[in-house]
Amino acid sequence: MADAKKYVYLFGGGTAEGNAKMKNLLGGKGANLAEMAAIGLPVPPGFTITTEMCTVYYKLNQRYPAELDEQVKTGIAHIEKIMGKQFGSPTNPLLVSVRSGARISMPGMMDTVLNLGLNDTTVKGLIKQSGNERFAWDSYRRFVQMYGDVVLGLKPQSKDEEDPFEVIIKAKKAEKGVKNDTELTTEDLKDLVVKFKAAVKQRKGMDFPEDPKEQLWGAINAVFGSWMGNRAIIYRRINKIPEDWGTAVNVQAMVFGNMGEDSATGVAFTRDPATGEKVFYGEFLINAQGEDVVSGVRTPSPIAELAKTQKAAYEQLEDIRAKLEKHYKDMQDIEFTIERNRLFMLQTRNGKRTAQAAVRIAVDMVKEKLITKEAAVARIDPDQLDQLLHPMFDPAAKKKATVLAKGLNASPGAAVGKVYFNAEDAEAAAGRGEKVILVRLETSPEDIGGMAASQGILTVHGGKTSHAAVVGRGMGKPCVVGCGALSVSYTERRFNVTVGGQTITVKEGDVISIDGSDGSVMLGAVPTKDPEITGDFSMLMKWVDEIRTMGVRTNADTPHDAKVALDFGAEGIGLCRTEHMFFGGDRIDAVREMILADDLAGREKALAKILPMQQEDFVGIFRVMNGLPVTIRTLDPPLHEFLPNTDDQIEELAYKINRNPMRIREKLHQLHELNPMLGHRGCRLGMVYPEITAMQARAIMQAACQVKAEGIDVHPEIMIPLVGTMGEMTNQKDLVVKVAKQVMKETGVTVNYMVGTMIEVPRAAIIADKIAKEAEFFSFGTNDLTQMTCGYSRDDAGKFLPFYIENKVWIDDPFQSLDQEGVGKLVEMGVKLGRKGRKNLKIGICGEHGGDPASVQFCFRVGMNYVSCSPFRVPIARLAAAQAALAAKDASTAGASKSTM
């Protein structure tokens, strides 16, 4: 046995074999229980079976290695010794809880069994220990119910079926003519135990296990089994948790919050997880078990009220709150139980929080000197920051809105959408492109998919730590809970609410607006306004920029977008698409005239009309950017995108430009392509029609010279799209340079400009060393690069890509997060070869991946100079870039021992 692998770690009694750093092995809960025990907090003793065991368990086809049995026996003996009780003792029985605990919290996803160790004999011992017969039998019936459900699988067989145990309880209550469980007598509870066991026997064909050891192994199996349950798998996919992390199992002495009015149980955060305010934030229930709080069935009391009934325990809890924050240097999410006035800590972990709270807590903790600026920056999830960058309700519009009700503000933000009353319908509607608000009495883990698909979540029951609230905050979804004023009917698919004496009915598909910041529920779509970066957020972003070394630019085609991005901290424009300027007003007519021209002279005549308009566009953008670099891409889309499609449009155009409509149809036919994505577009247009490139180069340079003459600094970077060969790069660059020289000679103004290219065709990445001899900068167009490298048309991938993501062929959508293994290899190759060809080549990215944190960090690692993303994602990219810099610093100081990611 001395050589056996250690799968069980003990804790409690003032020491622990593990600590908080062993999260990967012991899971978050186990590691923190060990840590809490080690720092002297009152933790019920117990042991943790490692996450490694979970992996071994599945490798062995759901069996255990021989050595585990002995180690678990040792663990039980450890608990027995500290608690002075014996597992299965008829006189002084030890009861335990069995809980899952993965590396990171997966609230409600995995299974738990409480009060384990009770049977017809030990229940008598519990009566003796507690002196409370009713409590003992209530614990026993709860155990049988929970074990029957979780371990033995006695669950509703369909959506319509009620929980089999609840059916028995209802029948008993009806029989006794009572309304609440608490009104049932000891005898009633005894009878429930008998009836529960009979239901198990009848439905599952097995006797309920009486042997506590058998019970224990059953529960351990169930916890490991729940790791591969459907709910857990979906949760992992949404939260990008690898399957091979596994879960640990924590077996711990039971303590009881339901031993009477001197007992309680609660959950709390050391700071407000919604706002980040430094207040003790939580809820408790007198005479209850922990699950009662989290499930949201009973609405608990705010934590502050605990001081009234349990002053000593409350003060001890306040001390522990301070001690935990000092120890963990982060906001903690704790679970506690008070058993007959004695406080036990059941769990502590870093608390989930809204983006707003995350920012405030991080900034406050720096001010409190608890953490460094770097730590503050490192701990904010860039993806989560998105919450702060989404529109809020316009306060003026909100004042005028019809407020239907106010619930609890569980997760901030503005959400507008059509009401749906179950997760499946919500998901289906979102799949059709609808914006959805999921309205439920309360949510449960089965609703995860529907919650993820919704704009926001609204529940009638539950507190701020209810399932809906916790999951909503985790997903960054606006969430209002405990909105008891709503009267929801699932069957009629509507809710009623009384406003000013009148009953308003909101049916499935009706639009409502919910504000997760103040809990208000409003009728119809309330207008929203753009967010701003102020206060704590502004402070954090200041630190971000102090740490960050990689540039962040924006993709913007208009002065307005450029201004928004500047306000969000953009340091230039990484992609200005000129084709968007080709639409609108008279321009499109001139563009169409150019396309339909029979010869060069005709095209040049039409281009001459477009030139001053394009110039004016660039002047506007250059003025806003005021000296920052502006990368302008020459025409990219195939010409047919500019032509009309319908007969009416064709006739109208024909009339306008005085042409035979037949001729336009002919041209449309001629320009038609089977695969336009791989057709005559990008620089291939500028090659065949150099006059287009020439016009655009002229417009850019004339605009640049004009603003330069106004005294504004200007740095145009002219970008040739879709280059795949040296010939294209050379030809288009020569053309641009020729025009630029002409314009500067004509205007007498000298402008520093560059000519570079998009790297978006795989071949360009492969011959990047050659292309860099001519190109003065590269910008990776990872949208097209992904399309061509993977062979996926974004427009058509809907037929298989969702299926692929569903079936784990892809973990992430490669159009959302850069495919580092495949496309990323070409990007790396392009960067490396590019710098080989031109030592100081300026390199950036302008695909949509430029706003995805994981992709931004990748760009940093491969050595890009900047990323460029949509205006609203600029702060996210800044944060991700700063974190990448911190990770690189960590890696370089820590050597190879720590991953940079």
Next chain:
Amino acid sequence: MADAKKYVYLFGGGTAEGNAKMKNLLGGKGANLAEMAAIGLPVPPGFTITTEMCTVYYKLNQRYPAELDEQVKTGIAHIEKIMGKQFGSPTNPLLVSVRSGARISMPGMMDTVLNLGLNDTTVKGLIKQSGNERFAWDSYRRFVQMYGDVVLGLKPQSKDEEDPFEVIIKAKKAEKGVKNDTELTTEDLKDLVVKFKAAVKQRKGMDFPEDPKEQLWGAINAVFGSWMGNRAIIYRRINKIPEDWGTAVNVQAMVFGNMGEDSATGVAFTRDPATGEKVFYGEFLINAQGEDVVSGVRTPSPIAELAKTQKAAYEQLEDIRAKLEKHYKDMQDIEFTIERNRLFMLQTRNGKRTAQAAVRIAVDMVKEKLITKEAAVARIDPDQLDQLLHPMFDPAAKKKATVLAKGLNASPGAAVGKVYFNAEDAEAAAGRGEKVILVRLETSPEDIGGMAASQGILTVHGGKTSHAAVVGRGMGKPCVVGCGALSVSYTERRFNVTVGGQTITVKEGDVISIDGSDGSVMLGAVPTKDPEITGDFSMLMKWVDEIRTMGVRTNADTPHDAKVALDFGAEGIGLCRTEHMFFGGDRIDAVREMILADDLAGREKALAKILPMQQEDFVGIFRVMNGLPVTIRTLDPPLHEFLPNTDDQIEELAYKINRNPMRIREKLHQLHELNPMLGHRGCRLGMVYPEITAMQARAIMQAACQVKAEGIDVHPEIMIPLVGTMGEMTNQKDLVVKVAKQVMKETGVTVNYMVGTMIEVPRAAIIADKIAKEAEFFSFGTNDLTQMTCGYSRDDAGKFLPFYIENKVWIDDPFQSLDQEGVGKLVEMGVKLGRKGRKNLKIGICGEHGGDPASVQFCFRVGMNYVSCSPFRVPIARLAAAQAALAAKDASTAGASKSTM
């Protein structure tokens, strides 16, 4: 001067500074003149200015380095010394020729000046030397005409304008009332010189240079200048000759074939360049200069007749013929001049030949022990072999054809097409997809483009060494020349020919057939038949297979194609496309039923109908291949390709399968894709509809077990198309293996099968190490890989790719010859990573590049096990593979000093 770079190499007088191995530096002609001089042949003395000078000349913006002048002076002195004449001497003048000479011959592409050194003074010396006043003045007027044209650029300004010198000659002949140049008197010729010079003065504004040295430099400039002329540029593009090779300039003492009836000039091949027969093959003209023979204006006499008038010279020529072949070990193309019974060799070079001749000469020379088998194999151009693999006229059909006329059989092969009378029209028609026969009085270098675009070439004038004949053979185009029976009118765009007393008119666009093997011209389209490998060709291919190490397979979808390929030496099937089997007969109905099915059950029902038909297809192929490996690709194209398009077809299908036509239209709409190339196709179908892959795997394995039970060995290789991720490879492989195991269990027959994948998505090449963990073989699908790597849709690239090739953005069409610099890098990466993932991974190529010699050699170099190509290209691939093996052997024995290409 001692340190000056050597740009001038002397030859003649029994020695030479250069030799035949210095072709790159001295050009083909210069190197061979040096070689001929060195081995003691009667070569007029001269010197060669190197090709290096050509490159320097363009680098210096068409100027020369200082040292050249002195070296040219030395060269002239060398000639003067040997010839005993002085350049510019009024009494004993030396005349020289100035000719171009690139590394490889570019017939008619580049400029030449003869009789250089003549002026109003030296012409008197020539009279003295030759004792022939008329000859001297004729030489002078020829020089002024040639120099005026080539150096001074006095040419027709448009297509319609006649040559300005010819206009003057015509006027003179009209004035004198004579028909032929030979009837002009000495005085007439003197007058022509005056008038020619006057024309130069008037049209070019300059005096004709009198100073021989000025004349010399003018001619040298013109030769270097012609390297960048339009004709030369087009020729280089067609023949893939790099621009930086440059041309040399050969300055050589003039000898005269036009000094009277005891003088002659001729060209000859040491063997028949059309058939390869070992006969002395050539033509000569009495009293003429060399250009008269090549231009095709006068029809010369066969070489054998020279023995009648110039017995001694002829015998000397026969000796030289043998000496040259023994020395060069290849068939030689020679130019000679007889000046007053004295033979001079002007040039020798490896002779251009038809594929048939190339094969026969190579095989004969092995038999003659002149060369080794390896040398024979190495010298056949695989591209040229294509000529032997194209259909010949069916002898039976040809007997019944209306023969319009017989010309000279200048380049063998059967050509059928519409008649066009000028190069531009021929090119335009070919561009429209027409098959074209170019009919001309005679061709000139301006016609190159039209000749390349034609199926065959027919000329009225000229011999077997005329421009049309030489170029036709070079291009492998069937060519009939000297077909004097045709009366061609360019203006009426027709030719008349009298057959059996009746005049037949063939107009532009009428179809004729020409047989370059026997010179016959036939009316209408004469049917052709498939070629066979017999005789010398068969012998050569036997040697090829002895040398070759890389396998050659074929792409074949039917037993018939498989049989053809087997006869051509295929060693397996590298690509059998199953979708072609989905069309035809009742199958397409079942396929459509499958596509239109509402659910899995419906699809499975339809697939069950297809299964036995697919099985039967595979049985047929397995039987033909009789133990050779057969790679079968599962379904690849998007499903919409199988559905009907027109309303009628839709109604018909709806009736057949008893469905609402609306439903079919809906499905069509649903399946429509914007970029089907990058859409739901390949294994993406098999992923979403695993039942399709399962049916195909079952059909393959059932067929394999069936023929195995018949006693035939069978090696199916099941190939999954369009894999880009590990998930796809694993999923589809697991499915195939599952079905294969089932089928083998059901039938009780065990078959050795493999499961592998196409590498055609760039991402697959990038993660090839991972994919190879599952895939048992790779086959590079370079068609799609090229599309995706370059971002070119083959269907749409017609809008820009021809422009790109025209403008040298691409040297070769990347869909014809593998883009080694771009796509090739991914192929290399895929091979390297693939073998890293699976050491003995079997790797092949099945894109169309598998039949392109340069691509085949590339495949050998990167280490593929086999190439697969269309049946008719199998011998070409075999030869290319053998040559690659020889090149690798050469490289390994020669070390790094020689390129493997």
